[in-house]
Amino acid sequence: MTAVLExxxxxxxxxxxxxxxxxxxxxxAAHVVGLVGPNGAGKTTLLxxxxxxxxxxxxxxxxxxxxxxxxxxxxxxxxxxxxxxxVYSGLSVDDHLTLGxxxxxxxxxxxxxxxxxxLGLDPRQRAGKLSGGQRAQLALTxxxxxxxxxxxLDEPIASLDPLARREFLQSLAEFISGRQVSVVLSSHxxxxxxxxxxxxxxxxxxxxxxxxxxxxxxAAHRKLTGGQSTLExxxxxxxxxxxxxxxxxxx
Amino acid sequence: xxxxxxxxxxxxxxxxxAALAGLAIVLGVTGPNLAHLYHTxxxxxxxxxxxxxxxxxxxxNKLAGTDAVLEIIGIGILLxxxxxxxxxxxxxxxxxxxxARTFPLAWNQSVTRARWMAVKLGLVGLLAMATAGLxxxxxxxxxxxxxxxxxxxxxxxxxxxxLGPTLFDTRDLTPVGYAAFAFALGVTAGVLIRRTVxxxxxTLAGFAAVQISWPVWIRQHLIAPVHTAVALDPANVFxxxxxxxxxxxxxxxxxxxxxxWVLSSQVVDESGHAAHITTNPVCxxxxxxxxxxxIGRLHLRQVITYEPASRFWDFQWAETTxxxxxxxxxxxxxxxxxxxxxx
Numbered sequence: 001m002t003a004v005l006e007x008x009x010x011x012x013x014x015x016x017x018x019x020x021x022x023x024x025x026x027x028x029a030a031h032v033v034g035l036v037g038p039n040g041a042g043k044t045t046l047l048x049x050x051x052x053x054x055x056x057x058x059x060x061x062x063x064x065x066x067x068x069x070x071x072x073x074x075x076x077x078x079x080x081x082x083x084x085x086x087v088y089s090g091l092s093v094d095d096h097l098t099l100g101x102x103x104x105x106x107x108x109x110x111x112x113x114x115x116x117x118x119l120g121l122d123p124r125q126r127a128g129k130l131s132g133g134q135r136a137q138l139a140l141t142x143x144x145x146x147x148x149x150x151x152x153l154d155e156p157i158a159s160l161d162p163l164a165r166r167e168f169l170q171s172l173a174e175f176i177s178g179r180q181v182s183v184v185l186s187s188h189x190x191x192x193x194x195x196x197x198x199x200x201x202x203x204x205x206x207x208x209x210x211x212x213x214x215x216x217x218x219a220a221h222r223k224l225t226g227g228q229s230t231l232e233x234x235x236x237x238x239x240x241x242x243x244x245x246x247x248x249x250x251x
Numbered sequence: 252x253x254x255x256x257x258x259x260x261x262x263x264x265x266x267x268x269a270a271l272a273g274l275a276i277v278l279g280v281t282g283p284n285l286a287h288l289y290h291t292x293x294x295x296x297x298x299x300x301x302x303x304x305x306x307x308x309x310x311x312n313k314l315a316g317t318d319a320v321l322e323i324i325g326i327g328i329l330l331x332x333x334x335x336x337x338x339x340x341x342x343x344x345x346x347x348x349x350x351a352r353t354f355p356l357a358w359n360q361s362v363t364r365a366r367w368m369a370v371k372l373g374l375v376g377l378l379a380m381a382t383a384g385l386x387x388x389x390x391x392x393x394x395x396x397x398x399x400x401x402x403x404x405x406x407x408x409x410x411x412x413x414l415g416p417t418l419f420d421t422r423d424l425t426p427v428g429y430a431a432f433a434f435a436l437g438v439t440a441g442v443l444i445r446r447t448v449x450x451x452x453x454t455l456a457g458f459a460a461v462q463i464s465w466p467v468w469i470r471q472h473l474i475a476p477v478h479t480a481v482a483l484d485p486a487n488v489f490x491x492x493x494x495x496x497x498x499x500x501x502x503x504x505x506x507x508x509x510x511x512w513v514l515s516s517q518v519v520d521e522s523g524h525a526a527h528i529t530t531n532p533v534c535x536x537x538x539x540x541x542x543x544x545x546i547g548r549l550h551l552r553q554v555i556t557y558e559p560a561s562r563f564w565d566f567q568w569a570e571t572t573x574x575x576x577x578x579x580x581x582x583x584x585x586x587x588x589x590x591x592x593x594x
Contacts, residue, residue: 082352087356099254
């Protein structure tokens, strides 16, 4: 099976600062991948490179075996919800569904309609008047109804209240179940990812610290510590190590 | 993509349609009276050498005050419309998406960025051209009696001929070319500057510079002007100056070619060289008639550089084509930039 995301020596530099450096990854298909790391670790940069919003400074990246955003076919295979879940504030919910239908050949109108109905959104409501949670759900609806093979979500729940956060993850889980779809989801809140992710990438200070299936990572970590450690402990340990390495390097 | 572009420009389309409808009503109500006045004036059958001047003066005196105001408003609308289209339709086209951070949504549907940009440019650009074209069509139709009378009214109003800078810019095809160019200029400024208000300011400054400099320095080079030498009619002399005991005579062009766009007129001596005339005190004694009589005895000539009225449509087509081609070049640059330069 081809990797959904394969990068070699991938880097992105803004002026003097590397937002992402030397990133070599191979993420297998049919996983829900959690991308975690503190703010400014390079999560958004990595995801924007994966959807072709950014061009790499160094290295290569392939998504589903193709160059990101290389053409309509490649764009159709990847669904993306950008940070802060943007929608057109002047357009109604219904307008957004029309937009999706007009701009995506693989659009699943029934799926989109059902989701909007299920969420209880008024189709005539202007998107600018929606709550943060509703806006995120609308953005997710647009991304999933184009029936992508890979769904990329950049901190979709960062600005939501706990209830909206849970509803969002629930509806995401509902979409994933029973579908051959891979998901990459970034967050700085590990507890959010715990519920949905089975693969983990820890990014810190522009570098990949750890990447692998959650079960493998947890087993290894428990063996090391001998305790009932959670995903959060694991991530914190990774970050601690990274911080130590940085400190050592400075000394 | 077509649908989204149409949906996003719905408000501005409605605004443009409302403005066009408003103007259509005003001109539609006043136009027939104006046309009737013209048809009964006899100008249409007058002879340039004979009774035209009188008929034109008569027609212009009979014009209602509102007609004179509407003529100026019509010119104003068409001078401003392309710039406003560039500032309010062109500049925000991309910056709006950047500032509201909606471009990741648009760029992650199954439509490439290049196509997204091309469709937006194409549709809104056509909308801009159609709006300017309809404004021009209405104003050109309404004001044609006045324009004709201005072209015939002789040398004193020579700059208001159809080929002159004011009317040429605001009649027939040229507004369409300007609107296309201003719009593309606005989009280009937006793509490069990425913020709405500075992009609007840059568009306004850029387009105003082109609009002002074009008729002053560039238009006359599109088709080489004609030079002609005629005897100087002393009655046309309106100013004499003395510099280092040399007289400098300024005269209105003595000209029977109706409707020509006169670029310059120079007083020369019989051999065709710039006239060197020693200052004569009679011209500075307060008796200007005596001065004119003296000038008449010098047998001076006048070299007039002009574009004949018959070239009106050649200029219209040439200029419209140039601005549409410039607009296409800018549009091509925008598409290339959006595709190459990723945020």
